[in-house]
Amino acid sequence: MKTHNLGTFSLLFMVKGILTLLLSLFFIAYACFGFFFVGLVAAEEQDLPFNFGYVFIIIGGILTLFTLTFGVLTLLAAKYLKEVRNYNFILVVAILNCLTGVLGILLGVFTMVELMKPEVKALFYPKPELQAPEA
Numbered sequence: 001m002k003t004h005n006l007g008t009f010s011l012l013f014m015v016k017g018i019l020t021l022l023l024s025l026f027f028i029a030y031a032c033f034g035f036f037f038v039g040l041v042a043a044e045e046q047d048l049p050f051n052f053g054y055v056f057i058i059i060g061g062i063l064t065l066f067t068l069t070f071g072v073l074t075l076l077a078a079k080y081l082k083e084v085r086n087y088n089f090i091l092v093v094a095i096l097n098c099l100t101g102v103l104g105i106l107l108g109v110f111t112m113v114e115l116m117k118p119e120v121k122a123l124f125y126p127k128p129e130l131q132a133p134e135a
Contacts, residue, residue, distance in 0.1 A: 004120045009111050010081035016097065016107055017074035024067035031060025070096070087124035091115055 034056025041051050077093035080086040094115065097108035114120055 004117070004123065005114055006081050006084060006120070006123075009107075009114060010078045012107055013074055013078035013081060013093075013111075016103060017071050017078060019103075020067055020071035020074055020100075024064050024071065027060050027064040027067060029060075031057050031064060034058075034060055070100070084123050087115065087121070 034053045037053030037056060038051055039053075041048060041053060073093050074097065077090050080090055091112065094108040094111040097104040097111075
């Protein structure tokens with residue numbers, strides 16, 4: 001009888017990863033506004049100390065890279081959960097998910113609770129079978 005929910009958590013990690021990747025589209029649009037502002041200020045030729053559009057571009061670019069990386073890590077954790085391998089990687093991604101808001105907290109905490117069960121740990125670290133010596 002199956003006593004774990006790794007398939008369910010794999011699906012939830014996949015949904016969370018896709019939502020995180022979709023969030024990166026917002027930051028891409030944020031950086032695009034920066035490019036728009038750079039062109040707008042350059043066309044006006046105002047005496048500004050710096051072109052504030054570059055701030056939008058830098059912040060948007062950094063946050064886009066962050067969310068894309070985090071989305072890919074979450075999708076990798078979903079894959080590893082389905083394959084029942086890389087226990088430590090899944091645990092670290094579950095902990096990192098706790099930093100991302102309510103959905104991440106719920107997913108991270110319940111995943112950690114599930115991963116700490118002895119029968120689930122045994123799935124990730126199977127004991128080697130002892131072979132009888134040949135006579």
